[in-house]
Amino acid sequence: MRDFIYHAPTTIAEALSLLEEHGEDARPIAGGTAMVNLMKQNMVLADHLVGLGKLPGLRGVSQRDGSLHIGALTRHREVELSPEVQAHSPLLAEAYSKVATVRVRNMATVGGGLTHADPAQDPPPTLMVLDAHVVLTSSRGTRELPVNDLFLDYYESALEPGELLTELVVPQATPGAKTVYLKFLPRTEDDYATVSVAALARVENGVCQEIRVALGAVGPTPIRATAVEAALQGQQVTPDAVRAAAEAVADQVDPLTDFRGSADYKRDMAVVFTRRALEQVLGL
Amino acid sequence: MTTADALYTVKVTINGQPHEVKVPARRTLVDMLRYDLDMTGTKETCSVGVCGACTVLIDGEIAASCITLAVQADGANITTIEGVANGETLHPLQQSFIDHGGFQCGICTSGQIVAAKSLLDSNPSPTEEQVKEWMMGNLCRCTGYYQIMESIMKASK
Numbered sequence: 001m002r003d004f005i006y007h008a009p010t011t012i013a014e015a016l017s018l019l020e021e022h023g024e025d026a027r028p029i030a031g032g033t034a035m036v037n038l039m040k041q042n043m044v045l046a047d048h049l050v051g052l053g054k055l056p057g058l059r060g061v062s063q064r065d066g067s068l069h070i071g072a073l074t075r076h077r078e079v080e081l082s083p084e085v086q087a088h089s090p091l092l093a094e095a096y097s098k099v100a101t102v103r104v105r106n107m108a109t110v111g112g113g114l115t116h117a118d119p120a121q122d123p124p125p126t127l128m129v130l131d132a133h134v135v136l137t138s139s140r141g142t143r144e145l146p147v148n149d150l151f152l153d154y155y156e157s158a159l160e161p162g163e164l165l166t167e168l169v170v171p172q173a174t175p176g177a178k179t180v181y182l183k184f185l186p187r188t189e190d191d192y193a194t195v196s197v198a199a200l201a202r203v204e205n206g207v208c209q210e211i212r213v214a215l216g217a218v219g220p221t222p223i224r225a226t227a228v229e230a231a232l233q234g235q236q237v238t239p240d241a242v243r244a245a246a247e248a249v250a251d252q253v254d255p256l257t258d259f260r261g262s263a264d265y266k267r268d269m270a271v272v273f274t275r276r277a278l279e280q281v282l283g284l
Numbered sequence: 285m286t287t288a289d290a291l292y293t294v295k296v297t298i299n300g301q302p303h304e305v306k307v308p309a310r311r312t313l314v315d316m317l318r319y320d321l322d323m324t325g326t327k328e329t330c331s332v333g334v335c336g337a338c339t340v341l342i343d344g345e346i347a348a349s350c351i352t353l354a355v356q357a358d359g360a361n362i363t364t365i366e367g368v369a370n371g372e373t374l375h376p377l378q379q380s381f382i383d384h385g386g387f388q389c390g391i392c393t394s395g396q397i398v399a400a401k402s403l404l405d406s407n408p409s410p411t412e413e414q415v416k417e418w419m420m421g422n423l424c425r426c427t428g429y430y431q432i433m434e435s436i437m438k439a440s441k
Contacts, residue, residue: 001310001312002288002310003288003289003308003309003310004288004309004310005286005287005288005290005309006292006309006353006355008355008358029353029356032351032352032353032356033333033348033351036312036333036351036352036353037332037333037351039310040331040332040351047288049309049353051353051355051356053356054359077345100421101336101420101421102346102417102418102421103333103336103339103346103347103348103399103421104333104348104421106342106345106346106347107333107347107348107351107352188420189417189420190334190420190421
């Protein structure tokens with residue numbers, strides 16, 4: 001690792017001012033599970049690291065107006081074990097429990113994980129189907145951004161220079177909606193997904209009233225499977241309709257060939273796991 | 285003006301003892317333990333937070349000291365393998381690893397024992413499934429997993 005200057009601000013204002021002052025030369029660091037690895041491999045060459053560990057008020061889970069508010073410095077493990085998250089959005093607790101190992105989940109933070117923008121991570125597809133948004137804070141103020149719009153490319157998020165992700169907000173799913181997260185792991189339990197699918201659906205009288213499907217590890221960013229959703233929204237739920245809708249995901253994915261499988265294999269598995277997820281949430 | 289080769293003061297409590305160490309910002313916690321404090325019980329193996337050999341407790345929770353910067357640990361309460369035994373008396377887990385052949389080459393053993401101790405401290409009677417789930421992040425390249433499982437199960441209540 002190259003030498004760098006480390007800052008340990010104790011207020012959010014101080015952290016934002018450091019990030020603004022040093023611009024492209026500075027990177028924030030929270031749990032460090034992603035950033036230290038990137039720096040060891042010289043994939044990040046920052047002259048300044050702004051340590052967020054001592055910032056107050058950014059760690060923990062609360063509920064307001066029916067939504068979960070999760071501070072950016074909350075650890076993955078804390079989300080997984082939070083009784084509030086388990087009661088409000090069990091899908092989210094499950095997704096965070098699937099990340100790597102207990103040791104990594106003790107360290108990795110919610111904000112760090114999301115801004116790392118690795119397309120194979122577990123939480124993003126579930127956050128997309130839950131219609132979650134994040135709060136971004138800079139010295140210019142705050143703005144909200146749907147998790148759907150947070151990811152731009154491999155390891156590239158929509159954060160502007162000088163912005164910090166400070167909070168994750170997860171609304172309550174519609175009563176009666178079913179959810180599922182499927183993670184295809186042909187290698188080891190602690191691996192990144194080869195393909196992952198999250199889905200949420202609500203069926204009334206055999207008709208699909210609400211459907212959201214998102215996938216991870218199938219391209220430069222996690223994606224909403226809009227073609228699958230369009231094929232099912234407002235339609236009668238039948239095995240044939242579900243099979244046809246799952247096929248539509250093949251044209252939406254753009255996977256890389258790597259040691260977890262060839263691009264063709266991952267495209268096929270995206271269809272298979274989308275179909276299985278749909279069968280579960282649509283009650284087939 | 286601070287320069288990139290500046291030294292930073294890290295104040296930590298390790299195995300109950302306060303330490304104050306001056307390190308460059310790029311020093312990892314495992315390197316601070318091994319090179320600055322001569323506590324070589326903690327091993328660095330994969331260096332990317334995957335294998336578990338460098339496991340220590342930071343504020344009571346298992347963490348990978350190879351991907352933690354020493355400066356991030358400032359103010360923390362750390363437990364390493366050196367803090368597991370009570371003086372000359374081995375911790376029951378350490379004795380169980382000896383009795384049941386829980387290690388072969390030994391490189392992964394410090395991390396295995398620190399991780400297992402953390403599990404048993406919070407759950408003294410885990411099921412085999414719970415042990416496997418907890419310990420899956422601690423790799424043994426000698427593949428001595430059956431003996432490691434046996435050592436932990438026999439040390440549990």
